[in-house]
Amino acid sequence: MDTMATYGFIGAGNMGGALARAVCRSVSPDEVFLANRTPEKAKALAEELGCRTADNEAVAQSADFIFLGVKPQMMQELLAEIGPILTERETRFVLVTMAAGLTIADIQKMAGDAYPVIRIMPNTPCSIGEGMTLYACGPDVTAEEEKTFLSDMAEAGRFVALPEHLIDAGSAVSGCGPAYVDLFLEALADGGVACGLPRAAAMELAAQMVVGSARLQQESGKHPGALKDAVCSPGGTTIQGVRTLEEHGFRAAVMDAVIAAYEKTAALKK
Template sequence: MGGALATAVSKAVNSADVLISDMNKQKAEDLAKTIGATATSTEELVAEADFIFLGVKPQYLENLAKEIKPYLDKRTNRFVLVTMIAGMTIADIKNFTRMDAPVIRIAPNTPVAIGEGIVLYTGSFEVTDEEKEAFVSCLSEAGLVTEIPENLHAIGLTLGGCGPAFVDLFVEALSDGAVACGLPRNQAIAIASQMVVGSAKLLLESGKHPGELKDAVCSPGGTTIQGVRVLEEKGFRGATMDALIAAYEKNFALKK
């Protein structure tokens, strides 16, 4: 995910100004070469960057915090820590770094890699409006960047992060049905995928309720309403809601 975000940022700003560091030096150099960024040491990155993205796994945060704190303490200019570490709150980041620095907590999803993703963010009280504006501008090529209260991060991440898997399953099921009716597999997947893209764009651009757009396709006595009837009989709507709620509740089980 860190690489996908770095790619998005490199498209929104001068790519050479994007600094990349990784425990695997070769990995950082390869990514930097691909997107035109600058591979550097962790020390140099935290000493210079305006927005410092923390993308390590939770179990590595304590060691990372110890590594970067001496360099952050020496800084005289403002910086913002940006955390995408799963399950880590703004308070957690401040506790590990033992600093009251501005912190932005983000929850991105995989489609940010192609500029069609979602980045949910929450800023600590120290983050200024100007810094939020600059942050959103940096990630403008990632997709939708929207601010939410921190207590809604779990459900926001579940919807935006788990949702792609649910959509992929839906596309696969649709294409399976089309194949069963004689359509070649590659065409079935292409048609189903484009249908999802087009439907989502229409929903976003029209501003209409999903039910209204659904009703517009369901002609009286037609084919679509019969398909909708079967989906309702099989519990499609309830199963989808239950799947999202189950994924949401798993967030809290993982923290125990």
């Protein structure tokens, strides 16, 4: 693979667009190509980022890393469309899939050959460089390709390699998790408004508190339980709030949400 890799995105939706933004911060936008079922959407994003538009065929013909940014139920159709083009290629390429529930072996089977595949499960904070992306490389991906991919995608945030059989469990936490946190943020702000805070102030306080609390755990390495205990003074206000959350099954509800998301992913495979 060339030193300067090229990146093609088939699908420029929320997640594909976020990853395209990230790679354009690391490599020349001239090396990034966007294709989308609605061409106007790809054109608007390409103009914003300074990269190029293309169609599915052109991406399949030329990109070194081909991002398959379509929904799982559309993957078979897409790979049937570009499969013959991939077969005729004489240059090396890597398929990058982010489709929930589809394994590396599934992608290879749909594409018609044992092509190199990197399976990723990103999340929406990738759009601001604070993402948590899980990934697994197929056996045909070289160490150099993995290194290039991670280097060029670094602006998306953190990348963690997981054995492929754990990708779905990890995604139920980090991939679905932003929605849970957003619900929590909204509820915190609503509680602040109920206590008399202006809406904008309540949201600002809640959002920065979540950001700071997460960073404190990351940088201190302390168990969340210990950090929680440090806020709960004997006979104080915080412990009463914690007691109320426990009365309403807060931790069990969060655990059940993760498990439900994982089970839904498992159901997609059937």
